[in-house]
Amino acid sequence: MSKLDSKIPEGTIDQKWSKYRSTVHLVNPANKRSLEVLVVGSGLAGASAAASLAEMGYKVKVFCFQDSPRRAHSIAAQGGINAAKNYQNDGDSTYRLFYDTIKGGDYRAREANVHRLAEVSSSIIDQCVAQGVPLAREYGGLLSNRSFGGTQVQRTFYAAGQTGQQLLLGAYSALQRQVGMGAVELCARHEMLDVVTIDGITRGIIARNLITGEMEKHFGHAVLLCTGGYGNVFYLSTNAMGSNVTAAWKAHKKGAFFANPCYTQIHPTCIPVSGDHQSKLTLMSESLRNDGRIWVPKKKDDTRKATDIPEEERDYYLERRYPAFGNLVPRDVASRAAKERCDAGYGVGNSKMAVYLDFAFNTARYGKTEATKLNIHNPSQEDIMRLGKEVVKEKYGNLFDMYQQITGENPYEVPMRIYPAVHYTMGGLWVDYNLMTTVKGLYALGEANFSDHGANRLGASALMQGLADGYFVIPYTLGVYLSAEVTRMSAEKDNADSIDKLKTNHPAFETALKEQTELINKFLNINGTKSVESFHKRLGLIIWNKCGMARNKEGLTEAISEIQALRKEFWSDVRVLGSADEFNPDLEKAGRVADFIELGELMCKDALHREESCGGHFREEHQTEEGEAKRDDVNFAYVAAWEYKGVSEWELNKEELKYENIKIAQRSYK
Amino acid sequence: MGSGHGTELNLTLKVWRQKNTKASGSFETHQLTGISTDMSFLEMFDVLNEKLIHEGKEAIAFDHDCREGICGMCSMYINGRPHGPKNGVTTCQLHMRSFKNGDTIVVEPWRSAAFPVIKDLAVDRGAFDRIIASGGYVSVNTGNARDANNILIPKDAADEAFGAAACIGCGACVAACKNGSAMLFVSAKVSQLALLPQGQVERKARVLKMVAAMDEEGFGNCTNTGACEAECPKGISLENIARMNRELTSAALTYTK
Numbered sequence: 001m002s003k004l005d006s007k008i009p010e011g012t013i014d015q016k017w018s019k020y021r022s023t024v025h026l027v028n029p030a031n032k033r034s035l036e037v038l039v040v041g042s043g044l045a046g047a048s049a050a051a052s053l054a055e056m057g058y059k060v061k062v063f064c065f066q067d068s069p070r071r072a073h074s075i076a077a078q079g080g081i082n083a084a085k086n087y088q089n090d091g092d093s094t095y096r097l098f099y100d101t102i103k104g105g106d107y108r109a110r111e112a113n114v115h116r117l118a119e120v121s122s123s124i125i126d127q128c129v130a131q132g133v134p135l136a137r138e139y140g141g142l143l144s145n146r147s148f149g150g151t152q153v154q155r156t157f158y159a160a161g162q163t164g165q166q167l168l169l170g171a172y173s174a175l176q177r178q179v180g181m182g183a184v185e186l187c188a189r190h191e192m193l194d195v196v197t198i199d200g201i202t203r204g205i206i207a208r209n210l211i212t213g214e215m216e217k218h219f220g221h222a223v224l225l226c227t228g229g230y231g232n233v234f235y236l237s238t239n240a241m242g243s244n245v246t247a248a249w250k251a252h253k254k255g256a257f258f259a260n261p262c263y264t265q266i267h268p269t270c271i272p273v274s275g276d277h278q279s280k281l282t283l284m285s286e287s288l289r290n291d292g293r294i295w296v297p298k299k300k301d302d303t304r305k306a307t308d309i310p311e312e313e314r315d316y317y318l319e320r321r322y323p324a325f326g327n328l329v330p331r332d333v334a335s336r337a338a339k340e341r342c343d344a345g346y347g348v349g350n351s352k353m354a355v356y357l358d359f360a361f362n363t364a365r366y367g368k369t370e371a372t373k374l375n376i377h378n379p380s381q382e383d384i385m386r387l388g389k390e391v392v393k394e395k396y397g398n399l400f401d402m403y404q405q406i407t408g409e410n411p412y413e414v415p416m417r418i419y420p421a422v423h424y425t426m427g428g429l430w431v432d433y434n435l436m437t438t439v440k441g442l443y444a445l446g447e448a449n450f451s452d453h454g455a456n457r458l459g460a461s462a463l464m465q466g467l468a469d470g471y472f473v474i475p476y477t478l479g480v481y482l483s484a485e486v487t488r489m490s491a492e493k494d495n496a497d498s499i500d501k502l503k504t505n506h507p508a509f510e511t512a513l514k515e516q517t518e519l520i521n522k523f524l525n526i527n528g529t530k531s532v533e534s535f536h537k538r539l540g541l542i543i544w545n546k547c548g549m550a551r552n553k554e555g556l557t558e559a560i561s562e563i564q565a566l567r568k569e570f571w572s573d574v575r576v577l578g579s580a581d582e583f584n585p586d587l588e589k590a591g592r593v594a595d596f597i598e599l600g601e602l603m604c605k606d607a608l609h610r611e612e613s614c615g616g617h618f619r620e621e622h623q624t625e626e627g628e629a630k631r632d633d634v635n636f637a638y639v640a641a642w643e644y645k646g647v648s649e650w651e652l653n654k655e656e657l658k659y660e661n662i663k664i665a666q667r668s669y670k
Numbered sequence: 671m672g673s674g675h676g677t678e679l680n681l682t683l684k685v686w687r688q689k690n691t692k693a694s695g696s697f698e699t700h701q702l703t704g705i706s707t708d709m710s711f712l713e714m715f716d717v718l719n720e721k722l723i724h725e726g727k728e729a730i731a732f733d734h735d736c737r738e739g740i741c742g743m744c745s746m747y748i749n750g751r752p753h754g755p756k757n758g759v760t761t762c763q764l765h766m767r768s769f770k771n772g773d774t775i776v777v778e779p780w781r782s783a784a785f786p787v788i789k790d791l792a793v794d795r796g797a798f799d800r801i802i803a804s805g806g807y808v809s810v811n812t813g814n815a816r817d818a819n820n821i822l823i824p825k826d827a828a829d830e831a832f833g834a835a836a837c838i839g840c841g842a843c844v845a846a847c848k849n850g851s852a853m854l855f856v857s858a859k860v861s862q863l864a865l866l867p868q869g870q871v872e873r874k875a876r877v878l879k880m881v882a883a884m885d886e887e888g889f890g891n892c893t894n895t896g897a898c899e900a901e902c903p904k905g906i907s908l909e910n911i912a913r914m915n916r917e918l919t920s921a922a923l924t925y926t927k
């Protein structure tokens with residue numbers, strides 16, 4: 001008997017959510033006032049959940065490690081947010097968005113959750129616009145859309161290259177409105193260090209005030225982890241420096257199963273590493289692949305400048321390998337193809353770990369069109385390029401500026417150099433249909449859960465999921481659990497030592513607080529020789545080389561023992577300076593790196609056990625003759641949910657994935 | 671690899687160190703050698719911190735997060751300018767190629783009474799959150815919205831609102847202002863919502879509440895020097911301040927509860 005109950009409602013796929021939503025138990029307004037909800041993380045999922053729950057009458061506390069909830073890394077999303085509005089009259093529908101997302105995820109996501117996501121997607125756009133989010137408009141005053149990878153309709157809403165920023169500021173303003181009304185207590189510069197459970201039920205958290213170092217106990221009838229993904233396990237990623245797995249990992253050690261940790265998204269178009277000093281990587285939006293052609297020299301170790309290499313000596317390898325989709329193949333496919341060329345010795349730049357993204361061809365094409373519009377006959381090459389550049393600038397100006405700022409090169413004159421980088425993690429805490437983890441009363445929303453993107457996420461779907469979970473799912477599904485809490489509270493109301501009377505005075509809080517205080521002191525007392533940063537770099541290198549874009553049995557097995565050795569070395573030789581009772585960023589990071597090391601081992605174990613290739617998980621042993629990912633639907637059509645059993649020990653639980661509405665097929669882009 | 675023309679710099683850094691809010695601070699001098707011109711300014715600080723830890727000294731505390739110029743968390747005052755010598759970029763997007771070999775670089779925290787120093791280069795910008803909480807929103811509960819295309823917004827208005835909404839809340843405007851005024855920050859939010867139909871219902875109450883909250887936080891007054899606009903990494907226009915002044919005057923004269 002499986003320990004996993006996904007609690008998917010009965011009924012046809014298009015009725016599950018609407019019927020469930022209309023029949024779940026409710027909490028009456030008076031009772032909501034006595035129910036406390038702790039929301040950890042203030043990105044799209046956290047801010048939208050906290051604001052919505054506070055509006056409903058719950059008592060809410062929000063925690064974020066940054067100085068303000070507005071800094072959460074959702075802010076950095078560039079491209080857009082999908083919604084099945086069909087404003088373009090191009091055949092979009094809830095079903096198509098559902099279908100595209102399941103297929104894009106390489107048939108490893110749960111049908112019922114993805115359908116619900118598609119259903120609520122339209123309401124997200126309505127809500128954001130009502131808040132004053134300035135999404136892009138056409139001249140008639142209507143909303144504008146653009147295309148993104150993996151779809152054939154225009155369903156992506158956007159605000160220039162700053163869609164995430166605008167959506168987050170919308171959710172943040174809704175949150176701050178509740179803060180101003182006293183309905184939400186804001187705890188910025190606080191880091192959650194543990195979940196407190198009593199008899200297996202979530203009762204609150206331990207958090208550290210990052211300014212004073214004070215360890216705090218917070219009681220809650222439910223705890224929502226909206227803490228984002230774990231891409232920084234790779235050290236170098238497009239994530240923010242502070243993005244971490246600690247909250248999710250501590251929850252995992254308290255009984256929350258971790259699902260599909262090996263599903264990580266490597267985004268094909270990022271600015272390459274420029275040296276050992278590199279601290280993070282920067283994405284160049286997927287939209288650039290509409291007008292940029294990707295190539296490497298046909299000759300190995302070609303040291304000529306890109307502009308000196310004639311057309312016939314260039315290998316447009318995506319166009320060569322995938323004539324049907326060309327430069328617009330999905331992210332996982334484009335990333336692997338770039339790696340293949342660089343590994344074979346065709347990479348460019350000093351490190352040889354980059355490929356060209358070249359806009360010259362389409363700049364010229366635009367230039368010719370512009371010349372025609374301006375009635376310039378027989379335009380010179382200079383005229384064509386000058387006019388073309390104006391068009392390119394209008395479309396991608398901010399990205400080109402960012403590229404020039406970081407690399408010192410002018411992408412209007414020379415091709416961009418790009419290389420794949422870690423961008424998003426599809427894996428995360430296992431949740432049921434209600435978004436509850438395997439620990440009662442503990443929920444995971446947004447990138448922190450595993451539920452909607454399968455083995456590969458489509459562009460413009462992360463923002464959609466974060467806001468769907470926060471605005472339109474958790475306000476309903478949380479009531480399922482809290483209505484039962486109301487019944488329990490009523491039954492225990494005369495009980496002198498009930499949890500509702502004791503709250504944080506319950507001994508479980510004291511025990512958890514003591515454990516976490518000891519852990520903090522342990523970091524400070526090791527007095528080793530190596531910095532936290534140096535361990536993080538080494539961990540990242542192991543994971544990137546052996547659990548990155550391509551994995552194999554031998555490498556993963558090596559990685560597991562290397563990580564175990566690194567963990568031992570960390571705990572005996574790390575140097576953390578300063579004290580526990582002050583603002584100490586290095587101490588914060590020590591805790592995060594300790595958790596990343598443990599997660600890294602589980603990622604490799606998950607990747608090792610999954611003897612197939614799917615989406616972002618590419619096992620070299622499992623590929624077609626043409627080098628494409630080869631799924632094994634007979635043996636691996638399940639969610640791998642890992643249960644923590646102790647240091648380096650996990651038990652695998654499986655949730656079978658049933659496809660009742662979509663026929664499973666092999667993805668092909670040739 | 672980088673641009674392939676990366677060179678190395680030797681630098682002298684004078685960095686503000688302050689134990690906590692109450693302690694008095696002072697400058698500390700550090701020599702750095704072999705700094706690649708491809709590094710970002712914050713990566714140069716990473717190198718310095720690694721060096722300090724190696725020597726058994728506590729690292730310099732500074733705020734940073736996304737390192738791609740959008741979160742608004744980084745906040746250094748470099749050689750007398752918020753976010754350093756380059757216009758239109760945050761500290762995290764400032765690269766060492768903007769400096770010369772042998773340069774002395776002075777790094778301080780944002781200095782404003784409303785932004786107390788927490789430690790070293792990190793300051794408390796909670797005042798900005800409290801100003802937004804006082805009225806920087808449209809009061810619309812989740813689930814109440816009508817279809818997004820039922821609200822028609824002229825492209826010009828949408829673009830102008832977007833221009834104001836691009837503010838990242840970093841506080842460079844306050845740090846740049848000799849009066850420590852937060853007018854650019856507050857006016858950006860007031861403008862965004864005043865320009866949009868969604869913001870009309872609460873338009874007058876909003877500007878009154880936000881300006882009152884701003885004054886309460888201890889920010890200074892605006893004397894139209896324009897330093898905020900010059901130093902804003904996101905190019906937020908001074909026109910927003912003019913608009914907010916009009917909004918404020920109009921609301922003060924006509925708003926009735």
